[in-house]
Amino acid sequence: MAVREFEVAKLTGEIKVPALQEGTMAGIKGFIANEKIQEALGYPGELVEDWHDKAISKMGELLGKYRSLQVFMDACVHCGACTDKCHYYLGTSDPKNMPVARQELMRQVYRRHFTFAGKYFPKLVGAKDLTKEILDDWYSYYYQCSECRRCSVYCPYGIDTAEITMAGREILDSVGMGQKYSNEILGKLQRIGNNLGLPGPAIINTLEGLEEDVLDDTGIPVKFPLDVKGAEVLLITPSADFFSEPHVESLIGYAKVFHAAGISWTMSSHAAEAGNFGLFIGSYENTRKAAMRIRDAALELGVKRIVVGECGHAWRVAYSFWNTMIGVGDGADDEFGKKLQDQLDHSYPQPAHICEVTHDLLTRGVIKVDKSKNDDRVITFHDSCNVSRASRMGDTPGGQFTIPREVIKMVANNYQEMAPGTTHEATFCCGGGGGLLTDDLMEVRVKGAQPRMEAYKEVVDNNKVNFLALICAICKAQFTKVLPYYGYDMSMVGGVHQLVSTAIELPGLGEGPAEAEAAGDE
Amino acid sequence: MSTLSIFYAVLFYVATLLLVVGLARKILQYMRSPAPLKIPTTPAPTTSTGVAYRMAREVVLFESLFKSSKWTWIFGWMFHFGMLLVLVRHLRYFVSDVPGWLLAIQPFGKYAAIMMVAGLGGLWARRFLVDRVRYISTPSDHLMLALLLGIGVSGAMMTFVSHTDIITLKIFVLGLLRLSPQPLPESLVLMAHLAMVATLMIIFPISKLLHAPGVFFSPTRNQADNPRERRHLADWAAKLEK
Numbered sequence A: 001m002a003v004r005e006f007e008v009a010k011l012t013g014e015i016k017v018p019a020l021q022e023g024t025m026a027g028i029k030g031f032i033a034n035e036k037i038q039e040a041l042g043y044p045g046e047l048v049e050d051w052h053d054k055a056i057s058k059m060g061e062l063l064g065k066y067r068s069l070q071v072f073m074d075a076c077v078h079c080g081a082c083t084d085k086c087h088y089y090l091g092t093s094d095p096k097n098m099p100v101a102r103q104e105l106m107r108q109v110y111r112r113h114f115t116f117a118g119k120y121f122p123k124l125v126g127a128k129d130l131t132k133e134i135l136d137d138w139y140s141y142y143y144q145c146s147e148c149r150r151c152s153v154y155c156p157y158g159i160d161t162a163e164i165t166m167a168g169r170e171i172l173d174s175v176g177m178g179q180k181y182s183n184e185i186l187g188k189l190q191r192i193g194n195n196l197g198l199p200g201p202a203i204i205n206t207l208e209g210l211e212e213d214v215l216d217d218t219g220i221p222v223k224f225p226l227d228v229k230g231a232e233v234l235l236i237t238p239s240a241d242f243f244s245e246p247h248v249e250s251l252i253g254y255a256k257v258f259h260a261a262g263i264s265w266t267m268s269s270h271a272a273e274a275g276n277f278g279l280f281i282g283s284y285e286n287t288r289k290a291a292m293r294i295r296d297a298a299l300e301l302g303v304k305r306i307v308v309g310e311c312g313h314a315w316r317v318a319y320s321f322w323n324t325m326i327g328v329g330d331g332a333d334d335e336f337g338k339k340l341q342d343q344l345d346h347s348y349p350q351p352a353h354i355c356e357v358t359h360d361l362l363t364r365g366v367i368k369v370d371k372s373k374n375d376d377r378v379i380t381f382h383d384s385c386n387v388s389r390a391s392r393m394g395d396t397p398g399g400q401f402t403i404p405r406e407v408i409k410m411v412a413n414n415y416q417e418m419a420p421g422t423t424h425e426a427t428f429c430c431g432g433g434g435g436l437l438t439d440d441l442m443e444v445r446v447k448g449a450q451p452r453m454e455a456y457k458e459v460v461d462n463n464k465v466n467f468l469a470l471i472c473a474i475c476k477a478q479f480t481k482v483l484p485y486y487g488y489d490m491s492m493v494g495g496v497h498q499l500v501s502t503a504i505e506l507p508g509l510g511e512g513p514a515e516a517e518a519a520g521d522e
Numbered sequence B: 001m002s003t004l005s006i007f008y009a010v011l012f013y014v015a016t017l018l019l020v021v022g023l024a025r026k027i028l029q030y031m032r033s034p035a036p037l038k039i040p041t042t043p044a045p046t047t048s049t050g051v052a053y054r055m056a057r058e059v060v061l062f063e064s065l066f067k068s069s070k071w072t073w074i075f076g077w078m079f080h081f082g083m084l085l086v087l088v089r090h091l092r093y094f095v096s097d098v099p100g101w102l103l104a105i106q107p108f109g110k111y112a113a114i115m116m117v118a119g120l121g122g123l124w125a126r127r128f129l130v131d132r133v134r135y136i137s138t139p140s141d142h143l144m145l146a147l148l149l150g151i152g153v154s155g156a157m158m159t160f161v162s163h164t165d166i167i168t169l170k171i172f173v174l175g176l177l178r179l180s181p182q183p184l185p186e187s188l189v190l191m192a193h194l195a196m197v198a199t200l201m202i203i204f205p206i207s208k209l210l211h212a213p214g215v216f217f218s219p220t221r222n223q224a225d226n227p228r229e230r231r232h233l234a235d236w237a238a239k240l241e242k
C-alpha cells in the first residue's frame, strides 16, 4: 500500500467551511493489522469468511451493552448542525467526514437489520445491508475520525460520533479488520507495560541519563525514581516522555516540581504508560486489561497518590474510566474497589492531573518560579480534545480550561489566546488523535490539522506567538510533524511543564526542600 | 353512523395503540440498556440537579443547537414551540369542561400555527439550499416535513378559512375517549388533517421522531461529571471483576 502524494492548503488565518466534494478521501486507509497483532488482542487474524453475520451479531451485542450506541442510532434527525464541525471535513471537503455522514455509515446498516422501517422500506429511510464496500468504507472513515467529540458539543441530542467510531472499530476488529498502528501498540502495552515496548533496563538507562543532564544543567541532583516502594506519588506518564522531543522536557518539569516541593515520588517499570489505545478501538476489555497494570503497580508500590502526566486521551481514561475499570478513585463500596481505595489518600483527587498538582503547589507558594526566564516566549495554549470535552481538572466544571492556563500564566509573562470558537470546549483537534498518529495516515493528519493551524497562524501573525503549549503526548508528536507542512518550525511546540521546567526555582544544594516534612519519610 | 366515521374511529384506536406500545417498548429498551462508562460531554454539571438543569436547557432552549447553527435553531424552535402551543390549544377537544387558562390561551394558539408552518418551511428550505444538509437528507426526511406541513396547513385552513363543526368533532373525540364512537363531522379538510395526524402517531415510534424520548437518555447529556468521586459500574462490566 503506497501512501499517495497530496497538496497542503495555504493558510489564510481564517476557518472556512468548504463546499463538499465527494470522494476526496475515499480509499485512504491505514495499514491493516497482521495475524500476530490481532490475535494478541483476542481478534481474528484476517477477515473471517462469515464477516457479514459476525459483524451484524457484534453490532447487536454492542447495542445491548451501550445505551449511547442504541440511543444515538435512533435519535439523529439529520438536522445538519454537526456537518461543519469536524476538522476532517473542514480539511478534506469529503462529505463522509461530516459527523452525521460518518454515523450514517453504521446507521444505514443498523436500520436495515434492527428497525421496522429499514427492514420494510429500506429506500425510504436510506437503509442498506452490509456489503464489502460498506465494510471498506467503515475501515476508511472510522479511521479518519480522531474521536475528538467536537461534534457531540454541537448536536442537540449530544450524539457523540466518537462512540459510533469506537463501535465501528470494535466490529471491524471482531471480523479481523484491525488497524496495525493502534493494535500493535496496544499489544505492546499489554505485554510489556508501555506503548514503545521499552523493557525495564532501557527505562532505567534513560532516567539515569536525565538525572545527569539535569545535574549538568542546574547543578541540582533532581531524581527520576523508578519502582520505589513506599513513595507517596506514583506518576503515570506517556512513555513518549522518556524518549521523544519535546515530550522529555515536560518529564524533566514534573521531576523538578516534585523535587522542589519535596514530594517523594516514583514511576513504575511495570506500568510505564499513561496512554491506553484500548479507548481508541472501543474495547472495554482491552482498555481494562491494559489499565490493570496501573492498579497492580499502585498496590505493589503502596503509593498514596496517583498522578498522571501530560496526555489527552490518557487523562480521559484516567479521569473518567479508572475508577470504573481499576478502582483508582473514591466512593467504592465493593471489595475490588476498596482494596485500592483504602490505600489512597483521599485528601487529594484520585487520580490527579500533573497540572492540578503543579497549580496547587504554585498557588500555595510551595514552589517558586522566575517568570522572566520564559520571556523569550510568546505562548498560546491548545486545548486537547479529550481533556476539554471528556474530562475535568479541579473542583468545578471548566477547570480543565482554567488550570493549565493559570499554570502557564504563573510561570510566564506573555500569553495569547487563539480565536474563540477554536479553544475550550470548541477546540479543534490536532488532527492526530484517536489512533491516527501514524505515517500511513499522514494525509488525514495534515489536512485534519488545518483548522487548528489557521487559528495558530492568526496569533502568530497578529500577536507574535512563537510557542504552542500542549498537554498531550499525541498533540506534541502530531504538531512537531505537521507544523513544518504549514511552514512553521517544529521547535515552536512544547509542553506546559516545559515552561514550568524553565521557570521553576530549585532549592539549592544543602538547603532542604520547601516542604521538608512531606519528604521521603511517609 | 357512516363507514367513514367507523374507519376513523378504528384508525385512531390503532394509531394510539401503536404509538403507546411502540414508545413504551423503546423507552424500556433505553432504560434497560446499560451505560457502562462515564461519558458526559464536558464541561458538565457535577450534580444531578445540575444535570436536570442542563437537560431542561436542551429541551426548552435547544442550547446545543443554538451554539451550532443559528438558522436551524430559529426555525427548529419556531416549529417545535408553535407545535407545542397548538397541541395545548387542542386540549379543548379532549376535556368536557374547558378550564379558564385553556380558554385564555386560545387566541395565541391560533397564531402558533403560523409559527409552526413557517418554521417547517425554513427547515425544509435548508434541505435544498445547504449542500451539506442536502447530502444527508433521505426521502423520509422530506416526507416527514411534508407530513407535518400538511397537518399544519390543513389545521390552519380550518382555523382561518373553512371552519368545521367543532361541536360535533368534540363529541367524536370524547366518544373515542369513552369507548363509544360517535359520528365525525363531514369535512374533507378535517379528514385530511386527522388522517395525517394518525399517520404521524403510527410512524412516531419507528422513525427519527424518537429524538424526543432519546434526548433524555443521551449519556453525553444526562450523566453527572463525577467519575472520580463515585465508582460507576455496569452489571456486565462488574462481572469482569469476578
Ligand code: HEM
Binding pocket: A077, A078, A079, A156, B058, B059, B060, B062, B065, B072, B075, B076, B077, B079, B080, B123, B124, B141, B144, B145, B148, B200, B209, B211, B212, B213, B215
Ligand atoms: C422533547 C421533545 C423534543 C425536543 C427536545 C426536540 C428537539 C428537536 C431538535 C433540537 C431538532 C433539531 C432542529 C430542528 O430541525 O428543528 C428537532 C428536529 C425535529 N423534530 Fe423535534 N423535538 C422534540 C419533540 C418533537 C416532536 C413531538 C415531534 C413531532 C411531532 C418532533 C419533530 C421533529 C422533526 C420532524 C424534526 C426534523 C426537522 C427537520 O427535518 O429539519 N420533535 N427536534
Ligand code: HEM
Binding pocket: B083, B086, B089, B090, B093, B109, B110, B112, B113, B116, B151, B152, B153, B154, B155, B156, B157, B158, B159, B163, B164, B166, B169, B173, B190, B193, B194, B197
Ligand atoms: C386527534 C387529534 C387532532 C384533532 C382532532 C385535530 C383537530 C383540529 C381542528 C378541528 C382544528 C381546527 C381548529 C379551529 O377550527 O379553530 C385543528 C387545527 C390545527 N391542528 Fe389539529 N387536530 C389534531 C391533532 C393535531 C396535531 C398532532 C397537530 C400537530 C402536529 C395539529 C396541528 C394543527 C394546527 C397547526 C392547527 C391550526 C391552528 C389551531 O387552530 O390551533 N393537530 N386541529
Ligand code: SF4
Binding pocket: A085, A086, A087, A088, A097, A098, A099, A102, A144, A145, A146, A147, A148, A149, A150, A151, A152, A160, A161, A162, A165
Ligand atoms: S469525533 Fe471529532 S473527528 Fe470524529 S466525527 Fe466528531 S468531530 Fe470529527
Ligand code: SF4
Binding pocket: A075, A076, A077, A078, A079, A080, A081, A082, A083, A099, A100, A154, A155, A156, A157, A158, A159
Ligand atoms: S447534529 Fe446530531 S441530530 Fe443533527 S445531524 Fe448531526 S448527529 Fe444528527
